[in-house]
Amino acid sequence: RTLEQQSEGVLASGGGAFTIEENRRVMKEAGISIWLDLPTDKLLARVRGNSRPLWKNPEEARVLAEERKAYYRLANLRLELEGQSIEQNSMRLYRLLAPYRSDS
Numbered sequence: 001r002t003l004e005q006q007s008e009g010v011l012a013s014g015g016g017a018f019t020i021e022e023n024r025r026v027m028k029e030a031g032i033s034i035w036l037d038l039p040t041d042k043l044l045a046r047v048r049g050n051s052r053p054l055w056k057n058p059e060e061a062r063v064l065a066e067e068r069k070a071y072y073r074l075a076n077l078r079l080e081l082e083g084q085s086i087e088q089n090s091m092r093l094y095r096l097l098a099p100y101r102s103d104s
Contacts, residue, residue, distance in 0.1 A: 011027070011030075011031075013027070015065075015068060016068070018033070018035075018068075018071050018072060018074075018075065019068055019071040024071070024074060028076065032076045032077060032097070032100060033074075033075040033076045033077070034075055034076065034077045034078070034079060034093070034096075035072040035073070035075040035077070035078045035079070036079055036081055037072070037078055037079060037080045037081060037082075038081045038082065039082055040061065040062050040065040040066075042081075042082070043061075043065065044058055044061055044062075077096055077097075079092060079093055079096055
């Protein structure tokens, strides 16, 4: 399917949502799933001070992040976010989605 054949919108799920098989199925049926791959240390820095019960202890968070990667790899697409600006990552995502766009 092209992007135009799907409902427009973006769903940003929580980190554990994609680990549940039914959620993955629904997401893939609804559109394209994209793993925004950010190193665990960067993720930890972003959520520090937030209410994330599974991410309070950095060592446990690293283990959980590693376990989740097996599920994240099941996404349709992957975008590595390390070392790029927001603008650069936006352009990289645009190019990554090119095969799904009718204007390509």
